[in-house]
Amino acid sequence: MYPLVLEWRKIAARYPEFEVFSYTERNNFADQTNDMVENIWQTVLSEVICMGISFIVFVPDMVSIFAAVFSLLSVNMGVFGFLSLWGVGMDPVSTASLLMSIGFSVDIGAHISYHYYQSEKATPYEKLEQVFLHIGWPTMQGGLSTMIAMLPILLCPSYLGMVFLKTVILVSTFGLLHGLVVLPVFLSLFSDVASKCRRDKIKDTSRTVSTESVKISPSPSINGILPHKISIGYST
Numbered sequence: 313m314y315p316l317v318l319e320w321r322k323i324a325a326r327y328p329e330f331e332v333f334s335y336t337e338r339n340n341f342a343d344q345t346n347d348m349v350e351n352i353w354q355t356v357l358s359e360v361i362c363m364g365i366s367f368i369v370f371v372p373d374m375v376s377i378f379a380a381v382f383s384l385l386s387v388n389m390g391v392f393g394f395l396s397l398w399g400v401g402m403d404p405v406s407t408a409s410l411l412m413s414i415g416f417s418v419d420i421g422a423h424i425s426y427h428y429y430q431s432e433k434a435t436p437y438e439k440l441e442q443v444f445l446h447i448g449w450p451t452m453q454g455g456l457s458t459m460i461a462m463l464p465i466l467l468c469p470s471y472l473g474m475v476f477l478k479t480v481i482l483v484s485t486f487g488l489l490h491g492l493v494v495l496p497v498f499l500s501l502f503s504d505v506a507s508k509c510r511r512d513k514i515k516d517t518s519r520t521v522s523t524e525s526v527k528i529s530p531s532p533s534i535n536g537i538l539p540h541k542i543s544i545g546y547s548t
Contacts, residue, residue: 317342341404348407355411356388363418367425376425379498383490387417390486391479398478405472409479416458416483420451420491428499436500448492455488 320334336342360381367377391410400406427447431439462480465473 318346344404345402348402348404352407352410356385359415359418360384363422367422371426371429373429375499375502376429379495379502380421380425382498383421383495384417386494387421387483387486387490391417391482394482395478398482400475400478406475406479409476413476413479413483416480417487420455420487421495423447423451424491424495425499428496436503439503440496440500443496444492451491452488455484458484 317334317336317339324332324334363384364377364381367380371377371380391413395406395410424443424447427443428439431442433439433442459481462477465477
C-alpha cells in the first residue's frame with residue numbers, strides 16, 4: 313500500500329495545474345511508514361543519551377558508562393539485523409514492538425555495570441566474580457522467564473503476536489549474551505587499560521619533577537648593598 317500511495321503522489325505532483333490530491337483512508341499509515349526509520353533512529357539515540365545521563369548520576373565511572381553504552385548499541389543493532397533476517401519488515405507493528413522492547417536491552421547491562429562499580433574488590437576479575445555470585449543467576453532467570461512467558465503466543469499465531477514474540481526473544485537473547493559475556497569482558501579489559509594508563513602517567517610525572525636546588529645571583533642596589541635573588545626548585 314505504501315509504495316502505491318507514493319506513486320500516486322508523484323503522479324499528482326507532475327500536474328500541479330490540475331490541483332490533483334491523492335487520498336485513501338490509509339494515508340495516515342503511509343505517512344507513518346514514511347517517517348518510521350527516522351523515528352526509530354531518533355528513539356535509539358534518545359535512549360542512549362538518557363542512559364548515559366542516568367549512568368553519570370548513579371555510576372560516575374567512565375569505564376562502566378562506555379561499556380554499557382557500547383553493549384546497548386550492539387544489542388539494538390543485533391535485534392534490528394536479525395529481525396530483518398527473520399522476515400520481519402519495517403511496518404507500524406514491528407516498530408511498536410521494537411520501541412517497547414528496546415527498554416529490555418537496558419536492564420541487564422545497567423545491573424551488571426552498577427554492581428561492578430559498587431564492588432569493593434581490588435582487581436577487575438575479583439569484581440566480576442562478586443558480580444556473578446550476586447546477580448549472575450537472577451539475571452539468567454529474568455531473561456529465560458521473559459522468553460518462556462511469550463511462548464503461549466504460539467498457540468494462537470497472528471502477525472502482531474509473532475512479531476512481538478520474535479522481538480522479545482531476540483532482545484532477551486542478545487541482552488543475556490552481552491550482559492553475561494560481552495560486557496564483563498569489556499569491563500575487565502577497559503579497567504586494566506585505565507589502570508595501566510594511570511600508572512604510566514604517575515611514572516612520567518615523577519620523572520619530570522626536578523631535584524631541589526637553590527640558585528643565588530647578586531643584583532646591584534642602592535647604598536652599595538648587594539641583595540640576593542633566590543630561586544628554589546623542589547622535587548619529591
